[in-house]
Amino acid sequence: MKTKSQVQINKEWDIVGARQMGRELAKEMGFGTVDQARIATAISELARNIYLYADKGAVTFEIEEDLNKKGLKIIASDQGPGIADLSKVMEDGYSTSGGLGAGLPGVKRLMDYFDIVSEPESGTTITTIKWVR
Amino acid sequence: MPEALRRIVVENSDVISKSWLDEVTEKRKSDYTSNISDALYHSTNQEFINVIFSSINRRGDTAEMDDFAERLINLGWPLSYITDGLQTFRRVTIEFILSQSDKVDTYEFSRILKIVEDWVEPIINQLVNQYSGSWEHTVSLQRLALQELSAPLIPVMDNITVMPLIGTIDTERAKLIMENLLEGVMKHNSEVVLIDITGVPVVDTMVAHHIIQAAEAVRLIGSTCILVGIRPEIAQTIVNLGIDLSKFPTKSSLRKGFKKALTITNREIVDLNDAKDEDITKMLDSLK
Numbered sequence: 528m529k530t531k532s533q534v535q536i537n538k539e540w541d542i543v544g545a546r547q548m549g550r551e552l553a554k555e556m557g558f559g560t561v562d563q564a565r566i567a568t569a570i571s572e573l574a575r576n577i578y579l580y581a582d583k584g585a586v587t588f589e590i591e592e593d594l595n596k597k598g599l600k601i602i603a604s605d606q607g608p609g610i611a612d613l614s615k616v617m618e619d620g621y622s623t624s625g626g627l628g629a630g631l632p633g634v635k636r637l638m639d640y641f642d643i644v645s646e647p648e649s650g651t652t653i654t655t656i657k658w659v660r
Numbered sequence: 661m662p663e664a665l666r667r668i669v670v671e672n673s674d675v676i677s678k679s680w681l682d683e684v685t686e687k688r689k690s691d692y693t694s695n696i697s698d699a700l701y702h703s704t705n706q707e708f709i710n711v712i713f714s715s716i717n718r719r720g721d722t723a724e725m726d727d728f729a730e731r732l733i734n735l736g737w738p739l740s741y742i743t744d745g746l747q748t749f750r751r752v753t754i755e756f757i758l759s760q761s762d763k764v765d766t767y768e769f770s771r772i773l774k775i776v777e778d779w780v781e782p783i784i785n786q787l788v789n790q791y792s793g794s795w796e797h798t799v800s801l802q803r804l805a806l807q808e809l810s811a812p813l814i815p816v817m818d819n820i821t822v823m824p825l826i827g828t829i830d831t832e833r834a835k836l837i838m839e840n841l842l843e844g845v846m847k848h849n850s851e852v853v854l855i856d857i858t859g860v861p862v863v864d865t866m867v868a869h870h871i872i873q874a875a876e877a878v879r880l881i882g883s884t885c886i887l888v889g890i891r892p893e894i895a896q897t898i899v900n901l902g903i904d905l906s907k908f909p910t911k912s913s914l915r916k917g918f919k920k921a922l923t924i925t926n927r928e929i930v931d932l933n934d935a936k937d938e939d940i941t942k943m944l945d946s947l948k
Contacts, residue, residue, distance in 0.1 A: 564894060619902050
């Protein structure tokens with residue numbers, strides 16, 4: 528069984544909304560405080576990327592259940608300009624907006640599973656999962 | 661024709677009111693006003709329908725409606741109560757008019773529709789405007805209130821200043837933090853500034869970036885910035901994100917940061933009791 532919920536990202540304050548929802552879900556699912564903070568931070572990064580680069584998009588939450596483990600799946604998708612060089616954005620310290628350039632590689636380290644699909648001109652979808660330990 | 665219709669409707673206001681009240685009460689069962697007492701609900705309904713009729717009767721005199729809406733807003737009734745109520749009123753009125761005339765062709769029907777529409781539309785518009793006006797007012801007040809508590813700077817001692825941050829940091833607030841910080845450092849002539857992030861729920865790269873920039877700017881004008889209030893889970897996420905905070909000192913709590921600030925400004929906390937004891941021992945020693 529999968530539970531789905533979605534937050535649209537249109538303005539800066541929607542990032543807070545997405546984060547709040549993710550944190551609530553994580554709490555309900557029994558993540559510890561450190562993992563809750565990790566999840567909230569990852570959502571914050573993903574949602575902010577949507578807001579900064581694609582203007583609008585959505586963050587979707589799914590509860591993923593495997594045979595012996597349960598996890599929170601977060602999908603951040605947008606129809607923005609896409610990412611030209613995927614290997615470059617996964618490098619630490621690479622940023623086109625003058626930021627720290629730790630966002631995406633940081634999210635990858637914060638979460639257990641990380642996948643990114645991006646087509647230039649048609650958008651980016653990032654899927655991440657954190658398993659309950 | 662509109663005048664005739666108006667007369668019919670006003671003359672039969674009792675019948676229309678009754679069917680309106682029935683329908684609204686029926687609708688209520690599954691809805692938002694369930695926590696309002698029955699008596700209040702009925703009296704409000706009664707008043708609402710009276711206000712609608714008096715507005716139709718007086719051809720757009722809105723003073724009474726204004727008054728009524730203001731009271732509803734103050735009591736916190738939902739806007740949907742009013743829009744639902746007016747839509748029900750429109751339907752009930754049209755039904756009543758149609759039931760009065762034995763046969764109606766399409767032309768007549770659309771005319772009746774339009775006339776009733778002309779009565780109800782301005783009322784809906786006016787009420788919705790009044791409601792949204794009151795919301796906008798509230799939102800702008802809250803934004804102002806939020807801005808006021810957004811980045812306070814507290815001079816706790818000569819040369820030592822604390823900036824406690826609470827809540828989410830967005831771009832606008834980050835700017836304010838930077839400005840207040842630099843202005844305050846100059847004004848209070850502070851040597852050390854403590855930025856306390858105990859109340860910041862999430863430190864992502866953007867927040868970290870702004871804090872690093874603020875600290876760097878403080879360093880440029882010759883002061884030291886100490887980041888305090890880093891909770892263990894925040895410390896872990898910062899490490900995971902790979903953010904380099906090694907350029908300026910950090911402490912887990914405001915208390916430790918304050919001690920460090922005292923050391924930097926060549927001061928220390930002295931317990932007066934201990935000092936006295938020491939003095940006495942010294943005196944006794946010297947007597948020997």
